[in-house]
Amino acid sequence: MAPAAGTEITLTTSPLVDSGSGSTYTFTGTETSTTFYLTETTATTSPHININVTDGTASEDASEDPALQFVNTALLFSSTTSQTSCENSATMTLRAIRTDDSTGACVARVTGDLAVDMAYACVDPTTCHGDKNDAVTIRALDTDGTTLLNSGSIADNPDDSVSDYISRTLRFDGSGVANFTASYSDAGEIALHAQLSLAASSPDPAITLSDSSESFVVAPESFKVESFKSDGTTALNNSGSSGAPSQVAGDAFQLKVVAQCSDGTVTKNYAWDTDISAVAPSSPDTGSGGTLGNVYFSSDDTKVYGDAGTTTSASASDFSDGVALLTNARYNEVGSVTFQANANNYRDDASADITGTTSGEAGRFIPDRFILSAPTLTNRSDLAPTIPADFTYMDEALELGFTLTAVNAQGETTQNYEGSYAKLDPTASGDLGIGARDPVGGADMTSRVDVGTSSGTWSGGTVTVSAEVALNKLGSPDGPYEGLLFGVIPSDGDGVTLDPSTLDLDVNGNSTNDHAEIGSTDILLGRLNVVDTTGHESLPLPVTLQAEYFDGSGFVTNDRDDASLYNSTYGELDNYTDNLPTTSGEPTLSGSGTLSDGTGSGMSLSAPGSGNTGSVDLEYCLETCTNGTGGAGLGYLQYDWDGDGSHDDNPTGTARFGIYTGSDRQIYIEEIY
Template identity: 30%
Template structure:
């Protein structure tokens, strides 16, 4: 200002002011709290036009003024109705020395003393009633800077902003002040302090005055210390206004303004602490009272911008949740616990709080932490369409054996998971991808030898409405187990603040089964070894070698180790046995009934292996009791005698009851063991012999086989040995018993010789040779064993000495 008081006048004025405007009782209609600094850019705002400025409107100041320096504006439209001290206003005047004035044109000069710098009209003062003082220094717009105003925003959040930008103080070179006063449509007002330089060292008032009995001033150290700060003034009768809100766990420490919210369960009540924040959102607004609407928002969509309240427009209220009204009383000191219950399931939820609970909000806040609302539990069912296809026709809950529903190991089946809330209603919004845990093995009681298939692969889940289905689940082992499904991802938003027990959605363990091998496989190296390996044949009824290993495998070709006979596993009756078949030259005539197979060994960890000494034989025909064969292209095979009638041998290539290509026809029921072999009906024969009693006598021995029309020497036989001979068995009448040689000697090309020493006496000897059962022949019509088999006679012959003589003793021709 232009300082116009003389020394006497100045002293008088000072005395008058001290006398007339001494502070009285302060009703304090408004209280104040620190607020968040948020400078509003005034570059596009309207410059204030001073009423005393040259070329401007007529001066309207009362109480003394200086154009542009100690000056006042005309009434400026607020753009809304502002209630100040109980009176509604739609306009306000701006006074250059840092004041806003309602229905008051008083200006006055701005400096009281120059050194030290002091200022006139301190509150309380009757000249400046109904005013607001952002900083009451002797600001001089005529010396520089700018003062502007604007009405911004939209109902119900409109604001009237007045800004002093780099305005200097009168007669203080190098000084400048950035100040801002904001009137809010809700009846609150804010002072903001930008940068300043105050070389005069003066300390002007900050405050407001409605009347000399109702005013307040702000204590501060120096104007420079206020840079970057703001003060919110609010009607004290309504309690401290909330600058925002937050919500967190009730266990969060007292005085906290932020915290976490852990995972919650659908349809299960939970408690949260609501906290009102001060205007700066830096502490609890302990004086806040009023109603607060509490909403739950689906905050999974973050496409919207984050607003000043910590909310996004893309966060929408949870469908079906009814907002709660929380009433803060003075005794709550700005923090109140509420109990909430929400239905359905949501991956990310936030709490939105607004006050008042109805009507136009004056403060809003969203919880700083998002939390998940998860289903209480999962229901799970395993099913299939058939033993090797996914579907829902059959439930897979069989824990016994044999019988019941079975599914092939490694083949797809169906898992269905449904999510339920705490009231057992389906949470239709859940759509998760649960993982599986095998909680126990039922049959067998453990995973044997670390079977590679003892893992359940759930496959990919898809679905909606609270139910998801996987049609690609697989289990690679045999048996039954209990299964638990867990969705550990639904509440991933709470990974940092909630335990696994809090976050995870789990099913109760359910029994699933029973799984059987996908197939059996005859291992490579399974062979038939002829009894007479050199000749490549065996006789009917003669045991010959067989070696085989049958493997129980899943669909991926892995051995199902749990397919095992033993304690804690399966019994023999619960596992597959072997069925044996035989056929010659693919003639469609089954010889299975004549096979005498080895005993079936036990399954051991998915493998059935015959012992090294195992033998098999093809018996002679018994009805009719006549020779048949030869079977020079005999195939022997095995089928699986599965008690569940489900599992077959892979690569089957035989059907002994049919001729032709059973593979192409799809009628094979057995897998051939090794290559074809020869099996012949055989007999051992000695030929009667006679000769001189003075010489040794050879007795021919032959191994013969039925060639289809008669017996012929089996030239392939180099294995059968001449048996031990019993002389003159009853009821023989022969008495000679000459020495014998050749017993035990193998035949050569099916023939051999038993030699009798010269007895030197005439007579006979009957010979009965020990003969293997598979070389017994028929010499009579007597059934030796009473079994209907007439081919039960050992090889026998008679040797005579000196009885059948030739009358010609010697013939001699003489030539002369």
């Protein structure tokens, strides 16, 4: 933080130096530091020079106030900056200098090729890794700073005890400066150490010059991220939309994060808080509507991304020998995804951010389960009656409707479950697992359920399914089935299905619920009957249709049928008798309507005219007529009228025109019109 504008500081030394003590500086309010220059022409002795800074109120922190030593001869490292593991640093220098006796300036103490004992110390962590002995390589450069002279490793040491050195030959130029680079095949904060032993040379005595560099941070070049199933051996390397391996979204799997040198070897001393994120490329592609999910770590299956107790990073303590094995990694979406590890301010050095290379796409992630909602059952769905029906005939379609949502282990919607990543096909009846049970008789009726067309399209992890089903007739009349229960157990190609704890219908009767109930209704074996009729040939003859159902012992009028439609278009006249005309003046059928209480009398035959008496058969064509013309599309009301074991016959009734004379023994017959 910058001192306030106008703040004046004063620097003093004890003892006084030749120049610089007493200097002052006034801050403008924007700077956070300033530089003072001190001069001393005489080598100091312990405790050397103490520097004091004050603004009149506050003074320097004693822990950051080392003594300043002036020497006649010195070995000095240049300043250092952070660098990357296994990569050569920028050119560094080691300078051997002395004080010129005449001018007091710093001049070369040595020149030429000299053996320098060199070492490095592991500062943080304070101990070098046992598998990384002598991990710093020094490249000695010529005086031009670029031409390589030689290279070799130097000795490693713990921070608190530097005693092991390895001799390296450096070339000192006319200014006493030797150029070199350093590379470190591990990670952490280190410092370089050097010793230069010089023999006596009049008037200079024998001396060993030594120095240590500022500590500097060496960061891994990148991270490698690998994904495995919870067994730790099966790689999650499926980037496709199908096939193995697969992993349940939201379930724990393993992420292995490896800190690496630029040559791919492991930097075993690395341990730092490291962020893990899900990044592109992912599949389905976010550019085509896919959703990029989140990776997080939690030991609790119920926690979702962003909950307290979940994290998106590996802590320093997760790393061992430069590797973090995260056994509770979770990804909350469907498809495949790329993982990336990054670390900021490594070893608190703002210039040592590490951006990891991305992994290959990991996957394939699939939903944990489906959630079913909004179940509906619509009777007689093909008719879509204005007045809702409370039953459906056998062989007649009813509609089952429901919504499925694909979710991960935490119950979050997996929005990528669509397109080729959705393995449940709503149009495939086998994927829906439709079943039925008779709650009265206790029978599994699934084998008699015929699934017609079904529809639905997955979008954003959700689909609304509509399926037409019918209960097939048997050869012999049966039923009625009151409150027949319908249920579903949808399952996709990966075995994703409903949570067993949400199932509420035991279709197979083994005392374990195996389906989710959609609804119940009465299923009736029905038939349509054309009632025989008689009337005067001079008047129109009403025709009555009657819906009937099997009540367990015989057929009775179905007074619940208020929805079946009829139309004279589907009537076929045949088998004229007596003198009924078959050309001009023949009776014709007209009228239409909807059954009410199971009966419809809205059709009639026209009068053939006086004297045109006789009978005609009226076939009402529920499906194809006998003569091949089309029918009303009510085939479920056909019946086995001919007794051949197949319910494929249209109903036929007889219409008679003319007054019946009756028996000669009758005195009077009244015909009411």
